[in-house]
Amino acid sequence: MGDILAHESELLGLVKEYLDFAEFEDTLKTFSKECKIKGKPLCKTVGGSFRDSKSLTIQDLVAAFDNGDQKVFFDLWEEHISSSIRDGDSFAQKLEFYLHIHFAIYLLKYSVGRPDKEELDEKISYFKTYLETKGAALSQTTEFLPFYALPFVPNPMVHPSFKELFQDSWTPELKLKLIKFLALISKASNTPKLLTIYKENGQSNKEILQQLHQQLVEAERRSVTYLKRYNKIQADYHNLIGVTAELVDSLEATVSGKMITPEYLQSVCVRLFSNQMRQSLAHSVDFTRPGTASTMLRASLAPVKLKDVPLLPSLDYEKLKKDLILGSDRLKAFLLQALRWRLTTSHPGEQRETVLQAYISNDLLDCYSHNQRSVLQLLHSTSDVVRQYMARLINAFASLAEGRLYLAQNTKVLQMLEGRLKEEDKDIITRENVLGALQKFSLRRPLQTAMIQDGLIFWLVDVLKDPDCLSDYTLEYSVALLMNLCLRSTGKNMCAKVAGLVLKVLSDLLGHENHEIQPYVNGALYSILSVPSIREEARAMGMEDILRCFIKEGNAEMIRQIEFIIKQLNSEELPDGVLESDDDEDEDDEEDHDIMEADLDKDELIQPQLGELSGEKLLTTEYLGIMTNTGKTRRKGLANVQWSGDEPLQRPVTPGGHRNGYPV
Numbered sequence: 001m002g003d004i005l006a007h008e009s010e011l012l013g014l015v016k017e018y019l020d021f022a023e024f025e026d027t028l029k030t031f032s033k034e035c036k037i038k039g040k041p042l043c044k045t046v047g048g049s050f051r052d053s054k055s056l057t058i059q060d061l062v063a064a065f066d067n068g069d070q071k072v073f074f075d076l077w078e079e080h081i082s083s084s085i086r087d088g089d090s091f092a093q094k095l096e097f098y099l100h101i102h103f104a105i106y107l108l109k110y111s112v113g114r115p116d117k118e119e120l121d122e123k124i125s126y127f128k129t130y131l132e133t134k135g136a137a138l139s140q141t142t143e144f145l146p147f148y149a150l151p152f153v154p155n156p157m158v159h160p161s162f163k164e165l166f167q168d169s170w171t172p173e174l175k176l177k178l179i180k181f182l183a184l185i186s187k188a189s190n191t192p193k194l195l196t197i198y199k200e201n202g203q204s205n206k207e208i209l210q211q212l213h214q215q216l217v218e219a220e221r222r223s224v225t226y227l228k229r230y231n232k233i234q235a236d237y238h239n240l241i242g243v244t245a246e247l248v249d250s251l252e253a254t255v256s257g258k259m260i261t262p263e264y265l266q267s268v269c270v271r272l273f274s275n276q277m278r279q280s281l282a283h284s285v286d287f288t289r290p291g292t293a294s295t296m297l298r299a300s301l302a303p304v305k306l307k308d309v310p311l312l313p314s315l316d317y318e319k320l321k322k323d324l325i326l327g328s329d330r331l332k333a334f335l336l337q338a339l340r341w342r343l344t345t346s347h348p349g350e351q352r353e354t355v356l357q358a359y360i361s362n363d364l365l366d367c368y369s370h371n372q373r374s375v376l377q378l379l380h381s382t383s384d385v386v387r388q389y390m391a392r393l394i395n396a397f398a399s400l401a402e403g404r405l406y407l408a409q410n411t412k413v414l415q416m417l418e419g420r421l422k423e424e425d426k427d428i429i430t431r432e433n434v435l436g437a438l439q440k441f442s443l444r445r446p447l448q449t450a451m452i453q454d455g456l457i458f459w460l461v462d463v464l465k466d467p468d469c470l471s472d473y474t475l476e477y478s479v480a481l482l483m484n485l486c487l488r489s490t491g492k493n494m495c496a497k498v499a500g501l502v503l504k505v506l507s508d509l510l511g512h513e514n515h516e517i518q519p520y521v522n523g524a525l526y527s528i529l530s531v532p533s534i535r536e537e538a539r540a541m542g543m544e545d546i547l548r549c550f551i552k553e554g555n556a557e558m559i560r561q562i563e564f565i566i567k568q569l570n571s572e573e574l575p576d577g578v579l580e581s582d583d584d585e586d587e588d589d590e591e592d593h594d595i596m597e598a599d600l601d602k603d604e605l606i607q608p609q610l611g612e613l614s615g616e617k618l619l620t621t622e623y624l625g626i627m628t629n630t631g632k633t634r635r636k637g638l639a640n641v642q643w644s645g646d647e648p649l650q651r652p653v654t655p656g657g658h659r660n661g662y663p664v
Contacts (some may be wrong), residue, residue, distance in 0.1 A: 009041040014194045016042060022190040042100055058182045065099075065175060066107035070123060073099070081185060088609060095181055097138055100130050101147060105165055108157055113214065124151050137328055140622075169403050207511040243272050302342065309347040311354050312616075316625040317362035324375050329383040333606050336378070336389035338615050339364070343396045344600050352594075353402070360406045365397070367410040379416050384427050385605050391420070391433035392600055398440040400594045406439070414441065414450055422459065429603060432473045439477040440595070442484035443652045457485050457494045467512055473599055476655045479509065479517045484652040495528045499537040507546050516655065522561045523649030529568045538569055561648045595654055 012035060019028040035042055038325070057080050064073035077096075078086075085092050104127035107115035128151040131139075138144045146161045156162045164170060246268060250260050324335055339359070346352040359365075366374035378390040397403035407413045417434050424431045438456075441447040460482045467475055485491040494501045509521045526533050547562050547569075608614040613621055 005139070012040055012042050014192070015192070016195045018192045021195075040280050043329070058179070058186060061182060062175070062278050065102070065178060068103060068110065070103040070106075070126060073103070079183050085185065090560070090611065091181070093138065094143075095177060097135060097144055097147070099178070101150070101165065102171065102174055103127070104150065104559060105156065106164075109166060127151055137331075162189050162243055196633050238274070243268055253386075290356050292436070301571060309349070309351045312342065312346065314358065314625040315619055316623045317358075317364060320619075320623050321362075321364065321366070321375055324378065329386050330606070332378065332381075333383070333385045333389050334608070334612075334618055336386070336393050337606065338619050339387070340393045340396050340600065341615055342619070343393075343400075344596055348594070348596075352400075356397075356400055356402055359397075360402065365394070365407070365413075367406060367413060376410075376413065376416065379420055380493045384430070386422075387420075388427050388430040388433070388605065391437070395433040395437040395440075396596070396600050398437040399596045399600070404440060404444055407437075408444055408447055411450070414438075414447060415454075417441075418451070418454055418456065427475075428471060432471065432477070433439060435474060435477045435481070435596075439481040440654050441486070442481050443654060445488075448485060448488055448652070452485050452488060452490045452494055455494075457482065457491060458498065460485075461498065461505050464509065467499075467509060472514060474514075475514055476516050476520075479520040480653065483520040483527070483649065486524045486527045487652060492528050492531045492534070495533050499528075499531075499534045500541070503534070503541060503543065507541075507543065508545070510550050519649055520653075520655075521560070522558075522565060522579055524560075526565050526568055526648035529565065535569060535571075544569055564578065564648055597655075619642075 016028065016031065017111060019031060032042070034040075057076065061076050061080075063069075064076065071134050077099075081092070084095065087093075104123050107120050107123060131151070139148060150156055150162065153159050153162070157166050250264070260489055269369045320335065320339075324332055327335070342355050342447060343352065343359075346355050363369060364375065366376050374429075378386055379394070381390065393405065394413075397407055417438050421431065421434045421438065424434065438451070442451060460478055463470070464475075464478055464482070470478070486495060506521055506525050509517060529538060544566055551559050551562050606614075
């Protein structure tokens with residue numbers, strides 16, 4: 001009862017508002033009278049007729065329109081028309097554009113005698129400012145293009161392009177459109193709160209049920225597919241075990257001097273290949289011919305050759321870069337998204353390489369530019385969406401070996417990413433993508449050196465002190481980046497300055513529930529324990545006992561790696577300073593594999609509205625260029641050094657590549 005009394009005034013106000021909206025006049029009078037008799041308070045914010053207040057607003061706007069009072073009109077316009085309608089509704093945008101024209105030419109049309117020059121200049125200047133700011137969004141629309149010249153025409157009244165504006169019928173038609181629009185908005189905004197609450201609750205529950213049903217159907221479909229795959233794999237496995245057992249028996253018989261007949265070999269091979277080809281076809285193959293069965297077995301493991309994939313259309317990069325710098329934040333976001341999708345969704349191989357080569361040869365990110373305004377500056381945009389989408393695009397570039405090489409040409413890129421990593425506290429995904437790009441940068445030795453010198457190791461250690469508050473992506477890429485930097489002698493020496501803290505953080509991470517980070521933690525520990533002063537600190541804190549605890553719990557691979565770390569911990573002591581510098585080694589020990597992880601396109605922030613272009617359609621409709629795309633020759637890969645899995649990692653890796661089992 002106490003809760004009802006606390007909100008009674010507001011509840012009664014909602015009922016009164018609904019009765020007023022539904023025009024239950026007699027009921028409303030009786031309701032108000034009874035509330036007064038019983039001393040029930042009515043919410044004052046809801047009192048009065050909504051229709052009266054809305055009609056007054058419409059009258060004020062129309063009066064300001066008729067009087068040419070620009071300031072009063074647009075003050076009321078912005079106060080009573082929500083920004084979502086003004087910025088998102090195409091009709092509202094067009095109407096607002098024509099309203100600005102109406103006020104700009106008002107004195108020319110309705111002044112008795114010659115209009116006041118100062119007042120006219122003020123109105124034209126106001127219109128010009130609108131065209132350069134909010135009105136710029138319609139500059140690509142053919143309907144409005146001529147009006148962008150209006151502020152610069154000395155006498156618009158006699159200019160043929162603006163003849164229609166000065167006809168007697170133009171202003172009344174515009175006024176009628178304004179009144180209809182305001183009436184429509186007024187009707188929509190008059191919806192009583194009680195009805196809104198009912199609709200929202202009913203709609204949200206319905207949508208949730210639909211989403212859950214859709215997810216259930218999708219899950220069932222996937223489970224059926226996986227069950228079929230599982231049954232097939234199980235059948236193949238049982239068949240393989242049976243064939244293997246027979247072949248072992250045959251080998252034993254051969255040792256005893258018994259011969260294997262061609263018919264027996266044929267029957268075994270038919271069984272072996274019966275699941276890969278039709279039974280009749282398997283019987284028709286002569287498996288007794290030497291090399292036939294072995295060749296077919298090897299061929300069954302060979303990757304399927306993909307069909308030829310067409311190259312994507314070329315783009316007008318000059319126009320693209322101009323809009324990325326000067327366009328609205330929404331356009332910038334859609335362009336950054338579309339350019340990223342071109343990279344992430346293109347087919348690996350020639351198609352993706354051609355896309356990347358086109359980006360690099362046209363200097364899409366302005367890495368070769370020294371202009372103050374460049375595409376790279378979008379990383380510091382005031383818009384959260386633009387900032388995030390720029391970070392995603394840079395991360396996509398960094399996922400490809402050629403992209404890393406391109407970004408490395410400009411030292412400012414690394415500085416900007418490091419600054420954004422330390423400053424970004426609003427958007428987790430922006431920070432994840434910046435971190436992901438830096439981690440991939442650490443595959444290149446010059447960039448490793450720069451990051452170590454910039455003190456990034458200290459920042460990483462500080463962040464990893466509380467791993468439970470980090471997302472899985474942030475945790476994995478932070479630890480992997482720390483390991484890559486610790487592989488360098490300069491990185492190890494940096495760790496030696498805060499040896500106790502580094503060892504504590506790494507030993508705590510050994511027991512973390514996210515097992516994906518274990519190889520990087522082991523690699524970092526193994527590497528820094530080559531420094532005598534760090535070994536001494538580790539022994540003092542009982543590191544060997546800590547490690548042996550994990551031997552009892554870990555899997556076979558983890559156990560072998562920890563045994564290597566313990567061996568490193570107990571190795572012969574060398575005096576500090578004997579540690580060899582690795583700065584004179586080859587410039588790069590980065591692997592030549594491209595790692596395009598799915599996280600690059602997760603949780604998109606923007607969705608196109610009705611009639612709005614996005615993705616490849618936006619690029620090919622608005623920014624189609626002359627066809628210059630040609631196939632690109634792959635550069636030779638570096639020699640691969642295989643990782644056994646027994647020892648801790650000793651060469652730089654990135655989580656995406658390490659999970660996919662690429663050579664490192």
